[in-house]
Amino acid sequence: MSMVEASGAALAAALVTAAQTAGAADPSVRGSDWRTGTVTAVPGDGTVAVGVIQARCLDSYSGPAVGDQVVISQSGAGNWVALGRLSTSMLGIGQAAFARKTVSTTRTSTATATADPHLVIPVGANAAYEISGLIMYNSTALTGDAKMSITGPTGSSGSWGTYSPSTSATAEPSTVRPIAQDLGTERTYGAGWSTAHGIFLIHGLIVTSATAGTASVNWSQAAADPAGLTFYLNSYMSLTRRA
Incomplete structure (x- = not known):
């Protein structure tokens, strides 16, 4: 092949490549x-x-x-x-996740709050989640009462609150304790009635930072007591991603 022929072949190849590149970017072609x-x-x-x-x-x-x-x-x-x-493994904006207690859980002689075995939901990084839920609970005595918090992954912020009887409650109806607190802050509530269970009506917001993880309901007795504190079957929480 002569030099002229080689140059012509190279030019033709270059023109084909240029046409393909231009066509890929031009909707009138593609x-x-x-x-x-x-x-x-x-x-x-x-x-x-x-x-x-x-x-x-x-x-x-x-x-x-x-x-x-x-x-x-x-x-x-x-x-x-x-x-x-x-779709990803985490919730998209507007999507919700739901967790329900499939069996009741009783904790005895402990005032160290830990995550409920059922009320735990994965959350992503750099997101905001609205919290809601209803927890039915009771104790076999008034002494221990109840302690609870809502927590998120490391670096999370936000707040939560609930409507539930105060620790001074001894019967129904009684005084409720509608106090707002920061995410992770523990609060104590009354427990121990023979005729009806107490409820936690949960509302709040979790704003995660760069770390993904879980949102959970953490709880224990407020004071360690041999009379057990129970969170009952069909108590639930839900998270809806808002941002």
Whole structure:
């Protein structure tokens, strides 16, 4: 092959490569397209950047964040739209998780609060979760009462509260203790009635930092006592991701 022929072949190959590259970026050549990608920037104007692609979010894709794994789609006219997040092992915004006690749990002679074996739900990093729940509980005596807290992974912040009888309660109806506290703060409540169980109506918010982990209901007796404290079957908690 002569030098002219070799140069012509190289030029032809280069033109083919250039045409392929241009066609891949030109919707008039390629037509419509969809793909997955990672959000690299959120300008705050209703769009997200996925690398060099700027895509407008659907209304259903709320709270976009850098690092989201998303589906984006392009029309034949070249416009990009972000359809939403792909499913992960953690909750997406607006999704909820539920935990229920499948058996009752009794703790005796301990004032060291630990996580309930059933009321534990995984949470992701850099997210906010709304907490709600209802716990039915009682003790076989008034002495021990109850102690409880809501906890999250290391670095989490937030607050929680409940409506439940105070430690001075000896019968129903009685004084309730609607006190707000920081995430992880323990509070004591009354327990020990013969005619009815007490309830914790839980509400709150967990805001995680860079560490994923679990949200849990931690509890024990307020004072160690041989009369057991029980959290009953079908007590439950739920978390809904809000951000």
